[in-house]
Amino acid sequence: MKPKSILLDIEGTTSSISFVADELFPYARKHLAAFVEANPEVAAPILVEVPGDDPVVTLIQWIDEDRKATPLKTLQGLIWAQGYADGELKGHVYPDTPEAVRRWTEAGLQVNIYSSGSIAAQKLIFGHSIAGDLTPLLGNYFDTTTGPKREADSYTKIADALGLAPSELLFVSDMPAEVDAAREAGLQALLIDRAGGPADVHTLAEVLP
Ligand SMILES: CSCCC(=O)C(=O)COP(=O)(O)O
Numbered sequence: 001m002k003p004k005s006i007l008l009d010i011e012g013t014t015s016s017i018s019f020v021a022d023e024l025f026p027y028a029r030k031h032l033a034a035f036v037e038a039n040p041e042v043a044a045p046i047l048v049e050v051p052g053d054d055p056v057v058t059l060i061q062w063i064d065e066d067r068k069a070t071p072l073k074t075l076q077g078l079i080w081a082q083g084y085a086d087g088e089l090k091g092h093v094y095p096d097t098p099e100a101v102r103r104w105t106e107a108g109l110q111v112n113i114y115s116s117g118s119i120a121a122q123k124l125i126f127g128h129s130i131a132g133d134l135t136p137l138l139g140n141y142f143d144t145t146t147g148p149k150r151e152a153d154s155y156t157k158i159a160d161a162l163g164l165a166p167s168e169l170l171f172v173s174d175m176p177a178e179v180d181a182a183r184e185a186g187l188q189a190l191l192i193d194r195a196g197g198p199a200d201v202h203t204l205a206e207v208l209p
């Protein structure tokens with residue numbers, strides 16, 4: 001069955017893993033302490049959700065472990081905003097990403113995003129991408145406030161929020177555990193491997209060609 005809507009992961013799907021791991025995460029790591037000190041009212045409600053005597057130390061540890069914890073993701077999005085605003089960060093997208101999103105949109109499919117990065121961070125990467133502002137092409141954004149990406153229930157909630165039956169939604173991700181969770185919820189799902197390894201597809205050009 002042809003899907004009515006598409007749901008895309010970011011890291012490893014629309015955008016390179018190295019951009020997230022080697023540019024975004026180090027940027028947040030470098031500016032975290034200064035951001036918290038300069039923005040105490042903004043940081044306080046986020047830091048209360050972080051365990052440990054020194055939340056900044058815990059958050060740095062979480063960055064190093066690539067933890068997908070919601071308070072860390074919220075704070076990272078706020079810190080990255082400055083980097084995008086001053087031009088130090090430009091969101092990476094593979095060349096086939098804007099091409100595919102335009103093609104699907106023209107075919108009447110809505111394109112949505114589901115990432116562990118916060119919704120604010122998602123809007124930044126696509127709003128300040130190397131291919132320009134892609135946000136006019138995107139519909140709805142979902143993050144870990146809906147639920148973890150490896151749990152089927154999260155995908156059920158997303159399909160509900162989009163007013164679709166799960167089988168009408170096609171999810172694309174580079175993480176087998178996320179693809180499995182989406183399939184468990186009844187979504188159509190494709191595993192993408194940008195490095196050319198075993199997967200359903202290797203570029204977004206191959207999705208609904
Ligand atoms: C929104 S860009 C930053 C992505 C991020 O923080 C992350 O952890 C990547 O997770 P994804 O679910 O897109 O693989």
Ligand SMILES: [Mg+2]
Pocket residue numbers: 009010011012013173174175
């Ligand atoms: Mg991913």
